[in-house]
Amino acid sequence: MKPTRFHAGAVLLIAAAASVRGEEEKISPAHESASRVLEKADRHYAARAAGRTGARADPREISEAISLYERAAPELPQARWKLARALYFLGTYTGLDESGQRAVFEKARRAGEEGVLSVAARRGNADARKLGPEAAADLVRSDPDGPAAFFWTAVAWGQWSLASGKMEAARKGAARRIRDDCLTVIALDPAYEEGGGYRILGRVHDQAPKVPLLTGWVSRAEGLRFLRLALAQAPRNFVNRHFLAEALARSGAVAEAIAIEEGLVSDSPGVEHLVEEIAIQEAARKNLAGWRRRS
Numbered sequence: 001m002k003p004t005r006f007h008a009g010a011v012l013l014i015a016a017a018a019s020v021r022g023e024e025e026k027i028s029p030a031h032e033s034a035s036r037v038l039e040k041a042d043r044h045y046a047a048r049a050a051g052r053t054g055a056r057a058d059p060r061e062i063s064e065a066i067s068l069y070e071r072a073a074p075e076l077p078q079a080r081w082k083l084a085r086a087l088y089f090l091g092t093y094t095g096l097d098e099s100g101q102r103a104v105f106e107k108a109r110r111a112g113e114e115g116v117l118s119v120a121a122r123r124g125n126a127d128a129r130k131l132g133p134e135a136a137a138d139l140v141r142s143d144p145d146g147p148a149a150f151f152w153t154a155v156a157w158g159q160w161s162l163a164s165g166k167m168e169a170a171r172k173g174a175a176r177r178i179r180d181d182c183l184t185v186i187a188l189d190p191a192y193e194e195g196g197g198y199r200i201l202g203r204v205h206d207q208a209p210k211v212p213l214l215t216g217w218v219s220r221a222e223g224l225r226f227l228r229l230a231l232a233q234a235p236r237n238f239v240n241r242h243f244l245a246e247a248l249a250r251s252g253a254v255a256e257a258i259a260i261e262e263g264l265v266s267d268s269p270g271v272e273h274l275v276e277e278i279a280i281q282e283a284a285r286k287n288l289a290g291w292r293r294r295s
Contacts, residue, residue: 034071034072034074034075034076034079035072035076037068037071037072037079038068038069038072038076038078038079038082040068041064041065041066041068041069041072041079041082041086042065042082044061044062044064044065044068045061045062045065045082045085045086045089047061048061048062048065048086048089048275049274049275052274052275054278054282055093055275055278055279055282056093056094056095056275057089057093057094057275058094059090059094062086062089062090062094063090065086066083066086066087066090069082069083069086070083073111073114077115077118077119077122077145077149078145078148080111080112080114080115080118080149081111081112081115081145081148081149081151081152081153082148082152083108083111083115084108084109084111084112084115084152084153084155084156085148085152085155087104087105087107087108087111087156088105088108088152088155088156088159089275089276090104091104091105091108091159091163092159092279093275093276093279098163101159101163102160102163102164105156105159105160105163105164106160108156108159108160109153109156109157109160111156112149112152112153112154112155112156112157113129113153115145115149115152115153116128116129116149116150116153116181117129118149119140119143119145119146119149120136120139120140122143123139123140123142123143124139125139128140132180133180133181133183133184133187134183134187136150136180136184137184137187137188140188141188146188147185147188147189147192147193147197148192150181150182150184150185150188151181151182151185151192151193151196151197151200153177153181154177154178154181154182154185154197154200155200157169157174157177157178157181158174158178158200158203158204160174161174161175161178161208166207166208166209167209167211169208170208170209170211170214170215171214173214175204175208175214175215175218176215178200178201178204179201179204179217182197182198182200182201182204183197183201184197185197186198186201190229190233191233191234194230194233194234194237194240195229195230195231195232195233195234195237195240196230198226198227198229198230198233199226199227199230199237199239199240199243201226202222202223202224202225202226202227202228202229202230202243202244202247203223203227203243203247204218204223205218205219205220205222205223205226206220206223206224206227206243206246206247206250207223220247220250220251223247224244224247224248224251227240227243227244227247228244230243230244231244236267238264238267238269238273238276238277238280238281239276239280241260241261241263241264242260242261242264242280242283242284244260245257245258245260245261245264245284245287246287248260249287249291254291254294257287257291258288258291258292261284261285261287261288261291262288264280264281264284265281265284265285265288267281269281
């Protein structure tokens with residue numbers, strides 16, 4: 001895909017969002033259904049790259065999406081995991097400082113937890129957090145929001161862990177929660193979010209500190225295995241490739257890691273995840289600069 005094509009796509013997204021906003025002005029918020037509010041939020045989320053500068057997003061569209069998801073969340077479990085997803089984007093890609101990121105990711109993980117419990121309650125068991133991954137997957141298997149609720153909760157916990165410090169996160173059981181949520185996603189749908197369950201599970205094995213009695217189960221070898229499974233699900237996914245490259249470099253396989261990152265930086269970002277994929281490419285370039293000096 002050539003740059004002119006995804007620039008044109010971004011323009012179309014911006015134009016569509018502006019047109020939608022004009023129509024939204026005509027409807028009183030007090031008379032909108034939760035489903036209509038959710039639809040509006042989704043449109044703002046789809047326009048989250050509007051006004052970006054490189055890999056830094058303008059916060060206006062994503063902030064509007066968050067406000068609308070918050071309005072719909074009391075009635076719709078779907079709005080809760082979408083709120084966690086939108087907060088993840090706000091905290092990761094809009095240039096917030098460390099304290100701002102911690103606050104946003106704290107809010108994201110709470111929204112994610114509420115989404116998981118809401119989906120479980122809808123299936124007759126509000127104590128989903130007391131179930132193991134297989135039982136949790138069996139409980140919500142017929143729920144269309146099941147994989148998303150567990151996946152975006154895992155992502156939110158992961159980002160909160162990075163913002164709060166890995167040791168503090170380990171003491172609060174973050175790694176275990178992420179692991180169990182990812183195992184639930186894998187049991188429900190291994191292909192969800194292009195191997196998302198494998199991707200985040202591999203990342204936590206690769207990144208989490210191994211602390212006796214807390215995270216003794218962490219395995220760098222398992223991290224590589226899960227990340228390769230993620231790549232098998234979606235070989236072109238930017239995050240699958242980048243996470244595997246970083247895990248390989250840490251394991252000593254620097255030549256393979258360099259080859260993966262070189263392919264990544266020469267690829268073309270897509271319209272749907274434009275900011276996210278540009279950010280991954282920037283991180284890959286930094287890795288290459290350091291790894292080439294070592295090799």
